[in-house]
Amino acid sequence: MAFPEYLQIPLLLVVGTLAGFINVMAGGGSTLSLPILIFLGLDSSLANGTNRVAIFVQNVSAVLSFRQQKFQEFGQSWKFAAFTLPGSVIGALLAVRISDEWFQRILGIIMIAIVCSMFFKPPQSSSESISTKRMWISYLAMFGIGFYGGFIQVGVGFLLMAILYHLLQMNLIHVNMHKVFIVFIYTIPALGIFIWTGNVNWILGLSLAAGNATGGWIGAHATVKGGEKIVRIVLSIAILIMAVKLLGIV
Numbered sequence: 001m002a003f004p005e006y007l008q009i010p011l012l013l014v015v016g017t018l019a020g021f022i023n024v025m026a027g028g029g030s031t032l033s034l035p036i037l038i039f040l041g042l043d044s045s046l047a048n049g050t051n052r053v054a055i056f057v058q059n060v061s062a063v064l065s066f067r068q069q070k071f072q073e074f075g076q077s078w079k080f081a082a083f084t085l086p087g088s089v090i091g092a093l094l095a096v097r098i099s100d101e102w103f104q105r106i107l108g109i110i111m112i113a114i115v116c117s118m119f120f121k122p123p124q125s126s127s128e129s130i131s132t133k134r135m136w137i138s139y140l141a142m143f144g145i146g147f148y149g150g151f152i153q154v155g156v157g158f159l160l161m162a163i164l165y166h167l168l169q170m171n172l173i174h175v176n177m178h179k180v181f182i183v184f185i186y187t188i189p190a191l192g193i194f195i196w197t198g199n200v201n202w203i204l205g206l207s208l209a210a211g212n213a214t215g216g217w218i219g220a221h222a223t224v225k226g227g228e229k230i231v232r233i234v235l236s237i238a239i240l241i242m243a244v245k246l247l248g249i250v
Helices: 005-025 030-039 044-068 074-093 101-117 127-133 135-151 156-167 172-196 202-246
Strands: none
Touching: 005 030, 005 044, 005 172, 005 202, 030 044, 030 202, 044 172, 044 202, 074 135, 074 172, 135 156, 135 172, 156 172, 156 202, 172 202
């Protein structure tokens, strides 16, 4: 029996709000939104593209929310984001359903490793050391982030947080501030490719986007107001749930 059409938009608003909050605070919100879109009858490619509408609007909302609270470093965010763009285009062009069981298991293990590492503060280095030894590595890593984000998106926030937190030793508030801008930028060409190939359901996508925008705005405010402690709590819960899902434990 098909899910009633009159309940689809309210469902997407609720799921989108939760997904947007999780995405901005941590990552993995698409593990909620993508299955819901598939449950509503979309095939995987159409669901993947439709979800990008919500991701785009969510991160516009989050960027504006951070800016309202005077948390912005657009110059540095642009540098990170620029390196994601080529990878995003390639990833979106190659986007297909990922069904490799071993890939999911490996990704699940990576997610667990990330959440464990977040509880260990990285050793402090001088700003010069970070600039000369790590900044360019982080820029190169952004190409891979763009590819993965353009290809599948799910969990990309975790990977971005790991790079910015460990490699560049940023606090988690600034990590999330940069993260939402980076995802916003690389989603533009990826979404364009999904639109171009006809893989967007606009009614469902915009309904989901309204929820994601709300959750993203709240998530950005919670990040600033709650500080690193609340980010770590939400991040830990989100990563462990995603890891359990990927590893097929439940």
